[in-house]
Amino acid sequence: xxxxxxxxxxxxxxxxxxxxxxxxxxxxxxxxxxxxxxxxxxxxxxxxxxxxxxxxxxxxxxxxxxxxxxxxxxxxxxxxxxxxxxxxxxxxxxxxxxxxxxxxxxxxxxxxxxxxxxxxxxxxxxxxxxxxxxxxxxxxxxxxxxxxxxxxxxxxxxxxxxxxxxxxxxxxxxxxxxxxxxxxxxxxxxxxxxxxxxxxxxxxxxxxxxxxxxxxxxxxxxxxxxxxxxxxxxxxxxxxxxxxxxxxxxxxxxxxxxxxxxxxxxxxxxxxxxxxxxxxxxxxxxxxxxxxxxxxxxxxxxxxxxxxxxxxxxxxxxxxxxxxxxxxxxxxxxxxxxxxxxxxxxxxxxxxxxxxxxxxxxxxxxxxxxxxxxxxxxxxxxxxxxxxxxxxxxxxxxxxxxxxxxxxxxxxxxxxxxxxxxxxxxxxxxxxxxxxxxxxxxxxxxxxxxxxxxxxxxxxxxxxxxxxxxxxxxxxxxxxxxxxxxxxxxxxxxxxxxxxxxxxxxxxxxxxxxxxxxxxxxxxxxxxxxxxxxxxxxxxxxxxxxxxxxxxxxxxxxxxxxxxxxxxxxxxxxxxxxxxxxxxxxxxxxxxxxxxxxxxxxxxxxxxxxxxxxxxxxxxxxxxxxxxxxxxxxxxxxxxxxxxxxxxxxxxxxxxxxxxxxxxxxxxxxxxxxxxxxxxxxxxxxxxxxxxxxxxxxxxxxxxxxxxxxxxxxxxxxxxxxxxxxxxxxxxxxxxxxxxxxxxxxxxxxxxxxxxxxxxxxxxxxxxxxxxxxxxxxxxxxxxxxxxxxxxxxxxxxxxxxxxxxxxxxxxxxxxx
Amino acid sequence: xxxxxxxxxxxxxxxxxxxxxxxxxxxxxxxxxxxxxxxxxxxxxxxxxxxxxxxxxx
Numbered sequence: 001x002x003x004x005x006x007x008x009x010x011x012x013x014x015x016x017x018x019x020x021x022x023x024x025x026x027x028x029x030x031x032x033x034x035x036x037x038x039x040x041x042x043x044x045x046x047x048x049x050x051x052x053x054x055x056x057x058x059x060x061x062x063x064x065x066x067x068x069x070x071x072x073x074x075x076x077x078x079x080x081x082x083x084x085x086x087x088x089x090x091x092x093x094x095x096x097x098x099x100x101x102x103x104x105x106x107x108x109x110x111x112x113x114x115x116x117x118x119x120x121x122x123x124x125x126x127x128x129x130x131x132x133x134x135x136x137x138x139x140x141x142x143x144x145x146x147x148x149x150x151x152x153x154x155x156x157x158x159x160x161x162x163x164x165x166x167x168x169x170x171x172x173x174x175x176x177x178x179x180x181x182x183x184x185x186x187x188x189x190x191x192x193x194x195x196x197x198x199x200x201x202x203x204x205x206x207x208x209x210x211x212x213x214x215x216x217x218x219x220x221x222x223x224x225x226x227x228x229x230x231x232x233x234x235x236x237x238x239x240x241x242x243x244x245x246x247x248x249x250x251x252x253x254x255x256x257x258x259x260x261x262x263x264x265x266x267x268x269x270x271x272x273x274x275x276x277x278x279x280x281x282x283x284x285x286x287x288x289x290x291x292x293x294x295x296x297x298x299x300x301x302x303x304x305x306x307x308x309x310x311x312x313x314x315x316x317x318x319x320x321x322x323x324x325x326x327x328x329x330x331x332x333x334x335x336x337x338x339x340x341x342x343x344x345x346x347x348x349x350x351x352x353x354x355x356x357x358x359x360x361x362x363x364x365x366x367x368x369x370x371x372x373x374x375x376x377x378x379x380x381x382x383x384x385x386x387x388x389x390x391x392x393x394x395x396x397x398x399x400x401x402x403x404x405x406x407x408x409x410x411x412x413x414x415x416x417x418x419x420x421x422x423x424x425x426x427x428x429x430x431x432x433x434x435x436x437x438x439x440x441x442x443x444x445x446x447x448x449x450x451x452x453x454x455x456x457x458x459x460x461x462x463x464x465x466x467x468x469x470x471x472x473x474x475x476x477x478x479x480x481x482x483x484x485x486x487x488x489x490x491x492x493x494x495x496x497x498x499x500x501x502x503x504x505x506x507x508x509x510x511x512x513x514x515x516x517x518x519x520x521x522x523x524x525x526x527x528x529x530x531x532x533x534x535x536x537x538x539x540x541x542x543x544x545x546x547x548x549x550x551x552x553x554x555x556x557x558x559x560x561x562x563x564x565x566x567x568x569x570x571x572x573x574x575x576x577x578x579x580x581x582x583x584x585x586x587x588x589x590x591x592x593x594x595x596x597x598x599x600x601x602x603x604x605x606x607x608x609x610x611x612x613x614x615x616x617x618x619x620x621x622x623x624x625x626x627x628x629x630x631x632x633x634x635x636x637x638x639x640x641x642x643x644x645x646x647x648x649x650x651x652x653x654x655x656x657x658x659x660x661x662x663x664x665x666x667x668x669x670x671x672x673x674x675x676x677x678x679x680x681x682x683x684x685x686x687x688x689x690x691x692x693x694x695x696x697x698x699x700x701x702x703x704x705x706x707x708x709x710x711x712x713x714x715x716x717x718x719x720x721x722x723x724x725x726x727x728x729x730x731x732x733x734x735x736x737x738x739x740x741x742x743x744x745x746x747x748x749x750x751x752x753x754x755x756x757x758x759x760x761x762x763x764x765x766x767x768x769x770x771x772x773x774x775x776x777x778x779x780x781x782x783x784x785x786x787x788x789x790x791x792x793x794x795x796x797x798x799x800x801x802x803x804x805x806x807x808x809x810x811x812x813x814x815x816x817x
Numbered sequence: 818x819x820x821x822x823x824x825x826x827x828x829x830x831x832x833x834x835x836x837x838x839x840x841x842x843x844x845x846x847x848x849x850x851x852x853x854x855x856x857x858x859x860x861x862x863x864x865x866x867x868x869x870x871x872x873x874x875x
Contacts, residue, residue, distance in 0.1 A: 061856075061859065112856075113852075113853055113855075113856030114856075116853050116856075117856075134853070135849055135850040135853065136850055136852050136853025136856070183843050183844060186843050186848065187839065187840055187843050187844075190836070190839045190840075190843065191836055191839070194832055194835055194836055194839065195832060195836070198828065198829075198832055202825075218818070218821070221821075221822060221825070225825055225829070228829070229829070229832070232836075
């Protein structure tokens, strides 16, 4: 209601999407007897659709504004027709028993629950649709329809007319496996909980019976009922534990499930014996509790791991199934994505996901690459620029010539790298696993000794105490401590556009005390910047010089030309005639007389001006000279521009007490200048790649852990030598790199974020490990001496695991800005 | 107290039924979307025209 009221008072913004209304545009739709202004024909069409089907309630119930819909073009409908093709449908459609078809759709643009209602209401009003449900949390929808009555393209077009875009997606994937796994885990927990409650209830009766006397017939009955209720908990819910233990024993690698299962079997067998023989104590309550808590802990672990692989799911489901191919005769055709090959041309309309890697050959737009780089601001793409499949076209149509498809695209490379990285276990985890194995063997020995001792000392208690020892000291928390933290960290890093390729890097980065930076493209942008203009003729002012220089250079693609154009953005432009380009030397042109701009030699050759200024600040600063036909006007000096946040990063590292070294192949004075600007004390210039390698090796000999940061392509030998290599990349060359970490967003400040995440992760691992170890060591004596009962042990063990998992998920939610 | 034999057997039957219902509920996706449906019930009213729809902001 709040939004509705607020919007009715704001006539200057669109009633449908909230965007400002362009001047002189009067698009009125009457909603609930009120004239409402729309900002574009797209919004108007959507609003009218909503009214036509009596769904105006949407405007009352929505709690956030929808995204601005694309103007609806009937042409787009044709595109949807490909989804009716039976061959295409084999990818994502399944056929139900009643011969209706079923498909899952990804729906884009769902911003609040009212959207769900809108889509569901609209679709269920269509004839031939037997089922429709939209999942608000996952933005996925499941629809069933009768092909004889309605076609899939009609359904999709109905959705797009409401201002959402829907795409079928292939759900024979990871996601499906996860979904099944999650459901069966939930059922196991549910069964353990339900039956466990009954067992506990009866156990309370038995406890009272022990205290105040109970008739034998009731006790026998209770025992048998508990036994019946425990069976499904142990053998259905606890099945994964039993199977795990069996596998561990078969492989002779004692894991967590071994002591758990041992505890469970001892408890169960002795209880079974007591029940059959009608004497002694039963432990059914401990069994059900234990199974319930263990499963609960594992479910939380599973869900947190699920979150960390969410990126891969996103990657695998983001690419569309179809693309608009542009044939050489200019004809457009909707084709399956798989049928495209390199150097085909495709059209990507605004709002669409770019399906392939390629170069823009026509059009200009901005593109959202957040999936790859974590950068939420769209990036401008113009003629000749490279676009990455999986990014979204934002503004206007782009025509793209394909450079890579399928397996070879950046997106599949990234997902392959991450997939590989997440399957290779870091050494810390391997170490932890080893510790756990040793721990379990020790635990089994301790349990045996305890049993032996208590069997002699107090026959009535030996069983309960042995079970308690096995349960309480089960090193679940210990074995969860590192892997959960690692997977959370990798997921968090990916959110910030940092890809962890080598899992060991996390620990090594934290240990690094020496950071070696490359200069060009790392600390600097790798682009030139105009830093100084030396004027030799007092008749000209700085702005005049820039104006003339810009006019001459405006047509040039040279980095120096770009730097000049960038520097004179706020200056009125003039035109030069007869521009002539002498590549590698300079440019001449006419602006009320002849002008020359270029190297000293070029000026000497073309102009009669010969008074070359001697006052050169740093010989190596790149410079060009501007002259007219008779005299020298000005000298322009350039330098490689620093990245925006290089300075903050260096200061941050310094504050952390890290040693910072700048190693560059560039000229000494330039390196000095940059080092000076950034306050870097130690710098080495004019290095060949081999020298960098040697220098890093020297540092390592001095005992430093060296972390090398560079663009990775020119520094390959140094990268191989350094303990950790971090590559700044614009994501297009990732396959060529041999780095441990990739900063996919090409931003130096990511390094700072990464260091913070790494520090946090290592602290978490440390904390988890200490806590888990402390828990086990403290709990064990209590169990051995018989101070705790089996069910308390089950609770303690599960809580300790839960704390570890929760602690690890904090890595994801912490603030790293 | 003999009634307890019967009552506990009855409770066993109920637990079995509950387990069946739980199994069905999870498998049929009742727990898939814990957010959306809560909002959905608020939108199910069919009377499109209500009187208070244009009351000024409160």
